[in-house]
Amino acid sequence: MSRNLNKHKGAAMIIFVGFLPFMVMIMAFSVQLSQQMLAKARLIEAAEVASLALVADTQGTADDHNELAANIIDRYINDNKGTISITMTDMECSDNNGCLDKRDETEPFREMMVRAKARYDAWMFYENVNIEPEFELNSQSVSRRYLPRPVDIYFIVDFSSSMGDMWQSGETKTKLSVVKTTLKKVIEDLKDFNRYNTDRSRVALIGYHQYNVRNINGQRIIYDMDIYKSITKTVNEMFNEKPKADDFFQGNDPYAPRTFNDVQLTDDYDYFISEVESSIASGRFRAVTHSWQGMLRAAVVSDQATNLNPVQVFIVLSDGKDNIREFYDGQTMYKSDNFLKKLAKNGLCDKLFENMKRKLSRHGGNISVVGGVIGIDFSLDKNTNGFYQCMGENNIYHASQGEHVYKYILQLLNEETGRLM
Structure with a gap:
């Protein structure tokens, strides 16, 4: 065993x-x-x-x-x-x-x-x-x-008298002062983002009250973008230059204050800021709000622009409802309320944006377009304000406090520029 x-x-x-x-x-x-x-x-x-x-x-x-x-x-x-x-x-x-x-x-x-x-x-x-x-x-x-894409931004700014008022929220600056400070901050952001791109982002300032004002050879000249009695003709002729306003308005500041002027698309940011700083909202009661003056001028400026960046952004900054539009043809005075809404229904903004989309960027690529409106201490009424037809409800903002202006500008840019920020 x-x-x-x-x-x-x-x-x-x-x-x-x-x-x-x-x-x-x-x-x-x-x-x-x-x-x-x-x-x-x-x-x-x-x-x-x-x-x-x-x-x-x-x-x-x-x-x-x-x-x-x-x-x-x-x-x-x-x-x-x-x-x-x-x-x-x-x-x-x-x-x-x-x-x-x-x-x-x-x-x-x-x-x-x-x-x-x-x-x-x-x-x-x-x-x-x-x-x-x-x-x-x-x-x-x-x-x-x-990476952020280079953009062309058209700031369409209200220079009516009320932009010189204080905020209801108790801001220590006027509404226009906050807008100026905000535009400076946006410019600093663009300087930072430019290092990603060979092409620089550009900015334009398009001002309005009841008229548009331009700097011609060192003088501020008043232009009327709304010279036709017909809404249809106004829209059909929106990309054409308009003549300067009558001499009566050129020399009569109470009726047409010349306290600002346009800045064409530029990447000279120091020049842009200096022009913004020199602009003020007139304290005179006759500086009313006709936002279509800004939109019609934006159509001309954008159509004439060359070397376009791939993203075109239109941002309106306004603090109040449009005043009644009055038109005198030499014999009869015509009055019309909610005039921007009537223009929008006839294709004002659709034509503006489609015109840009048909163009090619400086490198031959497609162009995308975004538009938005920021109410400066002002809530736009959906039933009467034409910007709802122009920009779409999702692109209408109410800045009840000064800091909101910057936030909403960034929101508009971020949504359309490849995560710009």
């Missing part, structure tokens, strides 16, 4: 010894596979964090990017052997380099690819079956950041 038992023990020992190399190999393989999986996960995470950090870095140089990527990956990977190899690829796809069309993309973007390669000492190895004492892993990650 004991002899048979010894035989079985001996046979088991022989089997165990025979299988021992195989079991060691399995153990070494399992341990090294586990180590590689853990190390791979850390390397993937390190590359992803590095690519996100690099694509978010808008100011750094190539050397800065190399240093940043190395610091991030070294922080994640501390069990490697030797130096981690890091390579980066920075690719920008924008309107001016033709990439958007080639790749069938709709928004400009920047992509940063980070590749990392590292060597490790194995926790367990078995060289007899090529489970080496060292192994190498590599990983890569691509992060994309959408």
Whole structure:
């Protein structure tokens, strides 16, 4: 009995010894596979964090990017052997380099690819079956950041007398003062965003009360954009230049204050701001609100513009309901309420926006258009105000406080410019 038992023990020992190399190999393989999986996960995470950090870095140089990527990956990977190899690829796809069309993309973007390669000492190895004492892993990650597109912004600003009033909310500045401060902030944003684009964003100022005012050879001249008795003709002729107003108005400030003037599309931001600063709302009661003067002038200015950016934005800033439109043809005085609404029903804004969409951007691409109205301490009435037909209900805002003006301008820009902010 004991002899048979010894035989079985001996046979088991022989089997165990025979299988021992195989079991060691399995153990070494399992341990090294586990180590590689853990190390791979850390390397993937390190590359992803590095690519996100690099694509978010808008100011750094190539050397800065190399240093940043190395610091991030070294922080994640501390069990490697030797130096981690890091390579980066920075690719920008924008309107001016033709990439958007080639790749069938709709928004400009920047992509940063980070590749990392590292060597490790194995926790367990078995060289007899090529489970080496060292192994190498590599990983890569691509992060994309959408870039702001260059825009042309037409600020259509109400310079009626009431824009010189204080806010109902208790703001310490007048309504126009808040608008001026806001436009300065928007300009600072545009300066920042321009670094992403070869083409600079541009801005225009189109002012109105009952007339439009332009700077002609250093003199402010009054123009009347509404010279036809017929609504249909007014819309049909909206893209044509209009003559200056009668001499009576040119020299009679109480009837037509010349306290502002247009600024054509420009990327000379200092000039734009200086013109905005020199503009005031007349304190005279005769400076009323005829918003169609601004819209009709915007049609001419935008139609004449060249080298268009791919996004055209029309933003109206007004603090009150339009006054009654009066028209005297030399014999009869005609009066009409809600005049902008009548013009809008006859296609004023539809034609304005469609005219821009038919044009091509400076690089031959399509143009997108957005319009919006910000009521400056003023809530627009849906039933009577023509801007609801012009811009659409979703693009009508009520700025009950000064800080809202900036917020709503950014909202209009963000929705149509590829995540501008």
